[in-house]
Amino acid sequence: MELMGFGGIAVIAAAPERNRSRDVTHSYRQDSDFYYLTGFCEPEAVAVLIPGRRQGEFVMFCRERNKEREMWDGLRAGPEGAVSKYGADDAFPLEDIEEILPGLLEESERVYYSMGVIAEFDQRLLGWMNRLHSRRQSGHAPDELITLDHLVHEMRLFKSAREIRVMKRSARIAEAAHSRAMRLCKPGMKEHELAAEFYHEFACHGAECSYQPIVASGSNACILHYTENNAVLEDGDLVLIDAGCEYELYASDITRTFPVNGKFSANQKALYEIVYAANRAAIAQIQQGNHWNDPHDAAVREITRGLRDVGILKGRLSTLLKSKAYLPYFMHKTGHWLGIDVHDVGDYKIADNPRLLEPGMVMTVEPGIYVSSGIKGISKSWEGIGIRLEDDVFLSRNGAEVLSDHLPSSAEEIEAFMGSQS
Ligand code: GLY
Ligand code: MN
Ligand code: MN
Numbered sequence: 001m002e003l004m005g006f007g008g009i010a011v012i013a014a015a016p017e018r019n020r021s022r023d024v025t026h027s028y029r030q031d032s033d034f035y036y037l038t039g040f041c042e043p044e045a046v047a048v049l050i051p052g053r054r055q056g057e058f059v060m061f062c063r064e065r066n067k068e069r070e071m072w073d074g075l076r077a078g079p080e081g082a083v084s085k086y087g088a089d090d091a092f093p094l095e096d097i098e099e100i101l102p103g104l105l106e107e108s109e110r111v112y113y114s115m116g117v118i119a120e121f122d123q124r125l126l127g128w129m130n131r132l133h134s135r136r137q138s139g140h141a142p143d144e145l146i147t148l149d150h151l152v153h154e155m156r157l158f159k160s161a162r163e164i165r166v167m168k169r170s171a172r173i174a175e176a177a178h179s180r181a182m183r184l185c186k187p188g189m190k191e192h193e194l195a196a197e198f199y200h201e202f203a204c205h206g207a208e209c210s211y212q213p214i215v216a217s218g219s220n221a222c223i224l225h226y227t228e229n230n231a232v233l234e235d236g237d238l239v240l241i242d243a244g245c246e247y248e249l250y251a252s253d254i255t256r257t258f259p260v261n262g263k264f265s266a267n268q269k270a271l272y273e274i275v276y277a278a279n280r281a282a283i284a285q286i287q288q289g290n291h292w293n294d295p296h297d298a299a300v301r302e303i304t305r306g307l308r309d310v311g312i313l314k315g316r317l318s319t320l321l322k323s324k325a326y327l328p329y330f331m332h333k334t335g336h337w338l339g340i341d342v343h344d345v346g347d348y349k350i351a352d353n354p355r356l357l358e359p360g361m362v363m364t365v366e367p368g369i370y371v372s373s374g375i376k377g378i379s380k381s382w383e384g385i386g387i388r389l390e391d392d393v394f395l396s397r398n399g400a401e402v403l404s405d406h407l408p409s410s411a412e413e414i415e416a417f418m419g420s421q422s
Contacts, residue, residue: 004049007109007110008101009104012034012113012148015028023057025353031118036154039086040082042063042270044063046062051308059088059091060077060092063093078342079093105129106140107140110144113145120288149363154346162164163267163339164396166248167338167339167394171254171392173201174202175254175407188235190299195215205245205319207247210246211244212227213240214243218238219233219372221238221239221257223368224332235260236388237260253342256390256408256414257368259414267385270310272411275367277306278299279391281335282295282298282335283402287399288358289356303316303326329369334366335365338392361391371383371385388407
């Protein structure tokens with residue numbers, strides 16, 4: 001409300017429920033901005049923030065308590081609960097929004113709203129605004145419609161101590177699932193059996209998947225968003241698992257790649273060590289005052305150097321870097337912001353320059369090497385190897401803190417861990 005200032009009003013709608021098939025809905029997920037601002041997890045709600053009223057007023061519209069509906073669908077906070085449990089200054093049944101919200105808009109100069117997120121609500125808000133404008137002679141109407149994303153997303157980029165506690169928990173749960181999978185993996189299992197370990201571990205902790213787990217064995221690891229998870233884990237192959245959970249709506253996003261039989265082949269280990277070096281070099285760049293792309297540049301350098309050292313790339317390092325010769329093998333960025341969304345909000349650039357890293361930011365570090373089949377001029381023996389090593393990193397006032405540091409990371413740690421389990 002401070003950022004909006006006097007004369008502003010923010011309107012934020014809850015995510016609608018979505019049908020999965022016929023009368024079955026998807027499991028409900030609150031809109032991230034709505035959750036960030038309210039902590040409220042029910043659908044059919046609208047939050048309104050009015051800085052100019054009293055000390056700044058938070059008004060909520062939500063579903064009323066209803067004995068019959070609650071018996072079928074579960075308990076509701078109701079407007080009473082929105083006030084007592086969620087800190088609203090005032091709350092009303094959603095049905096009353098037509099009566100009340102246009103009046104609140106009329107008193108305001110600027111409306112802050114994120115257009116294009118919930119299409120159904122866009123139309124309602126525009127309807128109210130148009131009506132106010134069409135009878136402007138008799139009343140007032142706000143002059144500006146300003147996107148709320150900028151304000152909220154900039155706030156979401158910097159995590160509070162409480163948010164960091166939740167994110168640490170989210171990472172620990174995902175780590176527990178990764179160790180289960182690493183411990184239980186055997187040749188002959190199916191990829192989805194390993195995926196099941198993640199569903200199990202997440203559910204045991206009251207968490208959900210923050211995205212569909214990627215369990216990609218052998219050359220499936222070269223498909224970046226592979227989610228079929230139905231192949232057999234072959235002796236001698238690697239398996240790449242990219243899976244994280246959502247705990248109290250905060251995401252973790254972790255990848256480990258390990259040998260199905262517990263032992264890396266010479267070629268697998270050679271490429272793994274490059275990815276490991278890239279991961280460490282990138283993490284070392286997560287320092288206050290560095291640029292957002294410094295970790296990526298460090299990873300690119302390690303990967304290019306490593307691919308040249310093993311003979312996959314040929315030429316001078318500086319020339320290879322300049323020509324981006326690594327791109328057929330490493331085609332994605334080294335990381336992204338992490339928070340309530342897996343690919344969290346927040347600008348990566350400020351006025352066309354990469355932004356500076358500051359305490360409170362959480363990001364992933366996920367270099368990889370993927371050798372798809374059919375790349376000309378390299379030995380066939382590299383083909384089908386896909387490796388990614390992804391950690392979640394919090395930049396605190398004291399420096400980078402790896403939230404996923406309880407998992408084996410280096411080739412030696414992975415072999416030792418898998419060897420000790422069999
Ligand atoms: N799992 C999605 C990502 O790593 O960005
Ligand atoms: Mn990931
Ligand atoms: Mn990621």
